[in-house]
Amino acid sequence: MDVRPWYSLEGKRIWVAGHAGMVGSALIRRLATVRAEILTASRDILDLRDQAAVHRWIGDHRPHAIFVAAARVGGIEANRTRPAEFLYDNVMIAANVIHAAAEAGVEKLMFLGSSCFYPREADQPVREASMLMGAFEPTNEWYAVAKVVAVKLCQAYRRQHGKDFIAVVPTNLFGPADNFDLSSGHVIPALIRRMHESKLNGLDGIALWGTGKPLREFLYVDDAADALVFLMERYSEEAIINVAGTEEVSIAGLAAQIAAITGYRGQIHFDTSKPDGMPRKVLDASRIRALGWRPVITLQEGLERTYEWFRSQASLDHPYSRGT
Secondary structure, three states, X not given: OOOOOOOOOOOOEEEEEOOOOHHHHHHHHHHOOOOOEEEOOOOOOOOOOOHHHHHHHHHHHOOOEEEEOOOOOOOHHHHHHOHHHHHHHHHHHHHHHHHHHHXXXXXXXXXXXXXXXXXXXXXXXXXXXHOOOOOOOHHHHHHHHHHHHHHHHHHHHHHHHOOOEEEEEEOEXXXXXXXXXXXXXXXXXXXXXXXXXXXXXXXXXXXXXXXOOOEEEEEEHHHHHHHHHHHHHHOOOOOOEEEOOOOEEEHHHHHHHHHHHHOOOOEEEEEOOOOOOOOEEOXXXXXXXXXXXXXXXXXXXXXXXXXXXXXHHHOOOOHHHHOO
C-alpha cells in the first residue's frame, strides 16, 4: 500500500477539467467551500483532444491538482452508433491531460473512471478487482476501453514516475446539468424529459428499451462530488476505488418513481426487442465506507431536485436539449 499524508486542497490551484458537465459543475459547487483557486477552461478555449494545446494550457496555469471529469458520454444508442468518437475522444482527452500533468509536475490528479468498464458477468456487488477480469458489456465497449486505458495510464505514471495520480469509479450518476438529450442521454434524464414532455403534450404512452428488469444503483451528483473531494484529500493508492450509492432499483421501478415525481399518468411500454445492458450493476462500497464516507441524499430526493432543475431549464428555450 502506498501510504501518503492527507493532501489538503486549501490554498491550491485546482483545475476541474470538464467543469461545464454534470460532474464538473457539481465539483465546482463543492469546491466553493474550499479556500482554493478554481481553474476552468471552456471548450472554445481549450480542446482537450489537442495535445500541444493541453501542454501549453497546463504550463501557463500551473495547477497544483486536477480533477479529470471531462469525457464524451452518452447512453446505449450513442455508444452503438458513434464508437469511433467514444473511443478516440476519450482516449485523447485522458492521455493528453494525464501526460501533461506529469510533465508539468502537478502534485495530484484524480481521473474519473466508469462502472461501465466492469465485466458484464462480474460478481455483484462489483469489487474494484473485477476490472479486466471478464468481457465488457457490448453496449458500451468503446467507452469502457477508453476509460480502462486512462486508469492504466494513471497507474503507470504512479508506478514508473512516482506521481500521485489516482482513479476513482463512480456508480451511475444523475443530477443538475445532466444530458437530457433523448438520443444520447442516460436513463434518468431521458425518462424525466420524456415523461415531462408527454404530460405536457397529452400523450398516453411511452416506450422504454428492454424488459425493465435490470437492476441499477444511482448516486446524486452532489453526493458524488463530495466523495471525490474526500478521496482527493485522503486516498493515495494505485488501486481504483468505487464511489457507490446505497439504493438499488429496477429500471421499471425507477420509471414508476419518475412518473410519480413528474406527474406523468400515461402507460409505460417495454420494448423487449431492444437490449437491456447488464442485468445487474451495483458497486461494492466497502473500501470507501471504510475510509468514512457515505452518501446523504436519497434517490427520491435526488430525483426531485433533478426534476426541479430540469423544469427551471425547460422555461429557458430548452437548453437541456443540447446535451453536455
